[in-house]
Amino acid sequence: MLDIKVEKTQCPKEKPGKDDPLLFGTIFTDHMFVMDYDEEKGWYDPRIVPYADLTLSPAATIFHYGQGVFEGLKAYNSENGNVNLFRPDMNAKRSNRSSDRLCIPEIPEEDYIQAIEQLVALDKDWIPSEPDHSLYIRPFIIGTDPFLGLKTSRYYQFIIILSPVGPYYPEGLDPVSIWIEDDYVRAVRGGIGEAKTGGNYAASILSQVKAHDEGYSQVLWLDGVERKYIEEVGAMNIFFKIGGKVVTPKLNGSILPGITRDSVIQLCKEWGYEVEEKRISIDEIYEAHKAGILEEVWGTGTAAVISPVGKLRWGDEIMQVKDGGIGELSHKLYDTVSGIQLGKIEDTHGWIVEIK
Known part of the structure; x- marks a missing residue:
């Protein structure tokens, strides 16, 4: 267990009001x-300090060779007055997989989660109370060695x-x-596509601007070899409902193993849907659209x-998906996942970690 030192700020910031816009990741x-x-020491000196700029050498490894990984999760105000985290163990596991790929030392999962819990507990008053609002949590690891090699x-x-x-998309x-x-392509099998690291996202910027x-709103990537198999969207995994079956690209080494993706697969199976993780080509999607059996698409x-x-x-x-509106299954998945996160729906999977 980490012995985390806490230095509280002497200059608290003014929190945004209910009518202030919360553009994603700006406050x-x-x-x-x-x-x-x-x-030589390993991981040491865990601390919570006032939010401030970092001081790093201009030669730091992160700037020149991109040795860094990150994660993203959220904290939610629960119906019972506690604060909920959604599957933080999965973020800790994925962070260590990403770190392993980039030769970054791993952090014990229990330490990773403890750090998140203690920081969120201190700043929980920042969690917005408005619908579809939350506290976004960004853990990241960067190489700081001042060496140009x-x-x-x-x-x-x-x-x-x-x-x-607030909501990620204005829509x-x-x-x-x-x-x-x-x-353009984003990643290939054997590369770093399945790691949550900055290089993956830098590779997508040009296409994102074009889109x-x-x-x-977003770019859907095809595989980097044959340029025909669907992989993922820039900030999301992708699902299709075709003729009653739920289909999503299988993890192949160049697709990020999404935590919400895993949750959705579990829920769809529990609800009786046939779920197939497979290589699916854009031609198949186009043919399903022409045949009128492309029923829903969601990220x-x-x-x-x-x-x-x-x-x-x-x-x-x-390809217009049905009438361009939200599908029944997409809506049910959103209501269920967000309901579990907010404590409105019973968590029967053990996905929620409460911070009291």
Whole structure:
């Protein structure tokens, strides 16, 4: 168990009011968690301190070789007055898998979760009370070695910051439009596509700008080898309901193993849906659309939870999903997952960790 030192801020920030817009990831709470790593000491000096800028060498490993990983989860005000975290053990496990891929020392899962719990408990008054609002939690690890050489860092920092947020997409639960990228690629099997690291997202920026310029919210990536198998959306995993069956791309080494993705698969199976994790080509999706059996499309992720998709653009083809509205299963999944997170629905899976 970590012995976390706590230094409370002497200058608390003014919290946003109910009528103030909460653009995702733009406002930060009073405190942050920091822990250091030295290859001789291991992880040491865990502390909660006032939120402040970092001081790093211009030669730090993170700036030049991208040796860093991050996670994302949320804290929710529960119906019973406690604060809920949703499956934080999965974030700790995934962070360690990402760290292993980038040669970053792992953090014991119990220490990872304890750091999150203690920081959230201190700043829980920042959790918004409005519907579809929450406290976004961003843990990350960066290499800080001041050395311009391509090798693993000798020093790291594990940092957690918190941000009160509203809906990830301005549309809220209204269906979004997706641009299917058929020019650039994001990742290939054997690369770092399944790790939650900055390079994956940097590779997607150009396509994201192109999609936004064309009026689309997100980019759906195809595989990097044959350019025809669906992988994931920039900030989400993707699901299709085709002829009554739920289909999602199987994890193949270049797709992020989403925590909401895993939760949705479990729920759909419990509700009696046939769920298939498989290689699915864009041609199959187009043929299903032409045949009138592409019933629903949605994305899953921590930021948006469930994001219905109303339109897909592939080359010159525009695929309207049904009438462009939210589907019955998408809506049920959103209500169920968010209901469990908020304590409105009984958690029968052991997914919720309460902070009192």
